[in-house]
């Protein structure tokens with residue numbers, strides 16, 4: 470039996486009081502930052518656990534002074550941990566352009582300004598000319614139509630929502646034909662069979678993993694069929710002896726049997742990204758002109774905007790979506806609406822290769838990255854750090870489940886330190902005032918400037934210079 474400790478084992482007077490703790494200047498600063506109630510709760514918990522440790526004999530009774538400074542120190546650590554809890558700005562030095570963990574596409578300057586402007590009151594659902602209620606997101610619809618050639622369009626919270634929405638409105642209780650080569654999983658929780666199941670539609674698999682013919686689709690059509698679904702195999706490629714019907718072939722088969730043809734393009738692209746070697750991504754305008762009834766794609770992948778899912782296609786179908794009660798639950802917030810609108814306006818202007826950061830990072834030439842990396846290393850050497858620094862050839866990644874086999878050649882800054890491990894260097898960068906996210910390979914910490922804005926280079930230099 471465990472002996473129950475009693476307060477008589479402990480001289481409670483050595484424990485600091487709450488008032489003592491709250492009056493320490495470091496704690497006063499924590500209160501200003503986090504609020505009195507939160508810090509009070511943390512202080513009570515820390516003092517309580519010290520009391521428990523003393524009672525159990527786990528902690529030998531220290532002197533009053535050092536116990537006090539231990540409590541203050543622990544509160545400081547709690548504050549530091551709390552600061553890492555919320556969403557914070559980071560510097561992406563990983564070279565993964567559309568990094569889902571780091572918020573996918575970084576927004577353009579225009580989109581950021583638009584968010585700022587719309588953060589207060591705005592005309593999100595107000596017609597300035599008429600002085601009365603307007604159509605929510607009307608500007609956005611016109612831009613998507615313009616940029617894709619579609620008859621009509623709407624936007625929801627993400628591409629997963631777009632797929633679920635389209636399937637549930639047009640195929641619930643009926644069959645959807647999908648190739649076995651396209652039953653994909655994207656990032657763990659988006660799985661085509663599960664989305665179909667949740668929408669109430671019935672999956673009708675056809676073909677094989679590597680080859681599916683138009684005949685396979687045609688043979689599966691029956692009176693229960695509502696839709697043919699084509700899914701872009703975003704994050705993987707099947708190579709070798711493969712076959713899948715084109716969007717045009719599937720569209721005409723759907724038309725022949727009065728079915729809806731829906732393409733989940735995943736990332737998709739509004740402009741041809743062939744120059745970046747990204748020829749594998751469907752261009753949305755081509756999907757529409759090839760006859761797709763509806764196409765869904767993400768706003769925050771290669772498009773380079775905020776998280777959203779765009780649906781473009783036939784007027785009658787989009788109109789049905791717009792009138793469905795589900796749409797009300799999936800509609801975009803004002804902040805996203807204006808950021809997406811500003812991003813699409815840049816496409817309409819035609820300057821996206823410079824103004825959309827994700828596209829700029831993808832299309833920048835290798836020499837420019839190498840030149841930046843060389844100058845970065847010179848500055849670091851001038852700062853006389855003990856780090857060992859070198860330039861190595863490597864690869865960046867498109868990310869966001871797009872272009873998995875696109876070789877984005879880059880020049881990496883490789884770091885090692887005589888006394889610190891790769892993990893310690895990586896951690897030091899991650900704990901910098903503006904956290905810097907790097908990668909570790911073969912015992913080296915690697916920095917890829919492809920995804921680092923020029924203005925952020927000095928933050929990385931500062932953090933590395935502190936590493937003596």
Ligand SMILES: *Cc1c(COP(=O)(O)O)cnc(C)c1O
Pocket residue numbers: 627628629630632655659700701702703704733734735736766767768769777778869870
């Ligand atoms: C990324 C992706 C999705 C999910 O898009 P989100 O915008 O993340 O919801 C759906 N389908 C495909 C093919 C994708 O690549």
